[in-house]
Amino acid sequence: MQTTPLSPEDPAQIGGFELLGRIGQGGMGQVYLGESPGGEPAAVKVIKPSVVDSTSRLRFAQEIDILKTVWGARIAQLLDADADSDEPWLATEYVEGPDLGKHVMTHGPLPALLVLSLGATLAEGLGYVHKQGLLHRDLKPANILLGPNGPKIIDFGLAVFAESSASLTAANTVVGTPSCMPPEQATGVKPLTSAVDVYALGAVLLFASTGHLPYHANNIHVLFHMVTDPATTPDLTGAPPELVPLLAAMLSHQARDRPTVTEVVQQCRALVEAQGLKLAQARRRLTTYTVAPPQDFPTLLPAPVSQDVVPAPPTLSDQTDAPLSDEAPSAPTSAQESGSDGQRTMFLTSPYQARQEEPPVRSEPAAPAPQTAQDEQDKAQDAPRLARPDGRSPARSLRHSAQARRTAQQLREAYAARAAF
Template sequence: MQTTPLSPEDPAQIGGFELLGRIGQGGMGQVYLGESPGGEPAAVKVIKPSVVDSTARLRFAQEIEILKTVWGARIAQLLDADADAEQPWLATEYVEGPDLGKHVMSHGPLPALLVLSLGATLAEGLGYVHKQGLLHRDLKPANILLGPNGPKIIDFGLAVFAESSASLTAANTVVGTPSCMPPEQANGVKPLTSAVDVYALGAVLLFAATGHLPYHARNIHVLFHMVTDPATAPDLTGVPPELVPLLTAMLAHQAQDRPTVTEVVQQCRALVEAQGLKLAQARRRLTTYTVAPPQDFPTLLPAPVSQGSAPVPPALPAQTDAPLPDEAPSAPPVAQESTSDGHPTMFLAPPHQARQEEPPVQSDPATPAPQTAQDEQDKHKAQDGPRQARPSGRSPARSLRHSAQARRTAQQLREAYAARAAF
């Protein structure tokens, strides 16, 4: 996550956690990067004094109780909290890494293999949540953090118990993110089932694979109509063919037509193994790619080699120019509710941004290139006698460019071979 400096109005510590910087903010609260007395980093969420009332405290207390209940390697764990403090706060595990939305907008969609790995990982994590009788209800790209130990799910501010029809929300209002919201949630159906999280996960995987969500419109009323209209199919433009059946099922209009999270894991696993890999290998590649995606990352699948021919260097991933979702309208939505970290949960797709390309690697004339055998021979000839002319077409500038390309190719091959290791 990107951290910005504290402002003069920010406290120096909260609940024993020393505050080091700001992670995010919104209408409801502020999230800080904190550090425990023992040196443990934490994401410290605080409700703004201006919005602290009985309802906000009750909702915050509910989120704390839910975080005490959920567990698993894919959940950012609760460290400490105090809903009764003058300024209520909670501290969770700090995940060093961008959210999925920022990663895709900065580096483009993920390869199909990594989308399958992401799907299996998150579906398994949601399975642990559902075993506790809980629903997340607001799964979206911004709530998936890509950390060094794999993706993690955050923000259970809207989570509820599956069998409960009670709500802290006013009557006739809908909470959640419309672009990732299933039809039954958009229609205000209660109680909801685990199928709402399956649909939202399908929307997340669609975004990871293409850079856009199932439905996108500038007008919130139009967006709600598209989500709830059974005749309007989700936009699967740009989805790799092998992912179409899975995403079509996960984004089914009727809840009973969607697979369970267990079935999602099984289908992702089968598709990965059909490409000759184990799911654990694909997961490691996902983490390697999302933690520090290089500009020239090689293909994640071995290139076919015909018998008797030399190995083919890994190809670079195809770049995509798929348009990103439309920007949310400035007009207020039909019903809007913010989570306790202040981020609105009813909004259109992430703002349209141009792909950010990393600058190409340039050769530094001040840095000598690695010497080849021919260079060594030329060096000795220069020392032992009159310097002989270089062969035609081999200028110093070309030698530098060639060496820089050789270094990049060698690095790509090392990463590709390391990724294929069985352990």
Template sequence: MQTTPLSPEDPAHIGGFELLGRVGQGGMGQVYLGESPGGEPAAVKVIKPSVVDSTARLRFAQEIEILKTVWGARIAQLLDADAEAEQPWLATEYVDGPDLGKHVSTHGPLPALLVLSLGATLAEGLGYVHKQGLLHRDLKPANILLGPNGPKIIDFGLAVFAESGVSLTAANTVVGTPSCMPPEQANGVKPLTSAVDVYALGALLLFAATGHLPYHANNIHVLFHMVTDPATNPDLTGAPPELVPLLTAMLSHDAQDRPALTEVVQQCRALVEAQGLKLAQARRRLTTYTAAPPQDFPTLLPAPPADSTGTSTPTALDPTVAPSHDETPAATTIPDVSVPDAHPTVLLTPPSQAADEPAQQEPTPPAQEDTPRRARPDGKPRARSLRHSAQARRTAQQLREAYSARAAF
């Protein structure tokens, strides 16, 4: 998530969390990047003073109780909360990555294979939520964070107990995001069923694959009419052909015509396996791709060092250069993340490791070695590993500096 500096009116601390920057805001509150006394990063949501009343506190307390109940690998977990504080707040797990909306807006739609991986992952995560008697009810691109450990679902502010008839909304009031809202929710039908989240997930996957949602209009009343009109079909323009049957079913006007979440997982899995991959491999590709899309990779490569004449000298990271007889490179190419390896390898050194290593440049080794290299069984001298060469250490340092400049902390 992208952060901006705190403003003068922002608090420095909330509930023991030090606030480091702004992450986002909405009609009800502000979200900050915070840090616990033990150094744990957190997303701290604070209700705005201008809207703190008994109804807002009750709604916020309900959100806290829901977050205490919901669990799963795809859910940003609750860390701490206080609905009775002067400014009610809650702190959840901080996911270091953009939301789906920002990612697609910046880098364009995801390849079909990655959309299928996203669909299976989120459908499975929502399945755990539904088993706990809950509905999310407000799935949208902004509520899916693409973190380093895969996508996470956030913002259960509109979640309700599926069996409950209790509501904090006024009569004849529809709450949610119209562009991702199923017809029955837009029509105010109660009680809602798990099919509302299936529809919203279909809208999310369509957006991930095409960059647009099922219905779009400049006027909200026109938009509501399009969503609720059974004769107006969702716009699937640009959707990959292999995804169209699944998206069509998930975006069905009638709730009973939509597949269950388990069926969504199975269909995504079948389509991935038809391309010769396992779903776990596709999931790793999704995480690799969203962490560093293809256009970001050139900015991470260090410039080749120049020799005494000012001419750039190719390094072992240049895939066009064959390794010399003296050096056996540990890696000679950067993987193409548009088709990443099933077990992606991180080329950059983690910050924690970089902090423990000396930053100074290693001196150039002498032309002659003081001691002979140990011979291989065939009698030939062993090749010197690039990992121990001065060039490799300089390259590693440049990569660490490039990584540090891009890191969120």
């Protein structure tokens, strides 16, 4: 998350947390980057003094109670809170990374494979929330943080218990983000069900894959009409074809027509596996892609090369088009990478490092030695093997030449003399 300096009116500490900078702000409060006495980073949310009244305190206390109840790897965990303080506050786990909205606006939509991984991860996280009898009710791109350990869901300020028809909202008032809000929430239907979070997740995944939400209008009243009108279908323009059926189902007008969060996980998993990957692999790629600049990873979609396969050294046939040179090819070192298909192979050590010795020094070719009786005998032995049926002079074979055998023997003797064993 992007942090800005504190302003003069900001407190230096609250609840024992030292405040280091501003993370963001909302209608009810300011969010700071804080640090506990033990050095633990935290996101500290403080209610603005101008809005502190009995209703805001009650709503804030409800958010704290919900954060005490909810759990899961995809939820930013509650660290501490005080709803009765002069300035009510709560501190949650700090997630180092941008929210989904900022990431997509900066780097563009995610590839389809990564959207499926995101969908499975968030749907599973929402499943844990629903098992506690809770609904988030305000899932949107800004409430998905892309941290180094994967995406996390934040801001349970509008969360409610699923079976409750009670609300702190005034009569005829709808709270939430209209562009991610399902029709039943927009029309004030009570009680709501887990299908509201499925719809909102569909809107989040649509945004992740296209950069736009299901409905968009400059006028809030027009937007509400589009959301609640059964004849106005969500805008799926630009969505990858393999995602369209799932997104259309999640954004169904009727809550009963939407899949459950468990079914969303299963469908995302099936689509990922159809591309030859396991879901855990896709999740690791999602985290890598969102933590580092996307341009550093030009190809994340093909199946990874097995780590157990060691690339074979290039053969003579692999280099037929390479220019000839008197210089010996340099051996790859630990800092060199090879591969022209987007897959990068790292050599751990060079062949010379593996033997813990210096590379042989290449000297100028020596003058040819005078022919000896042994040379004449070797040539006589090689002649029948190298003769050609057409009577033309045979091409020399490095493998069978007497000179190559002598050179190999000399090298073996030199290495044997220098070996430490």
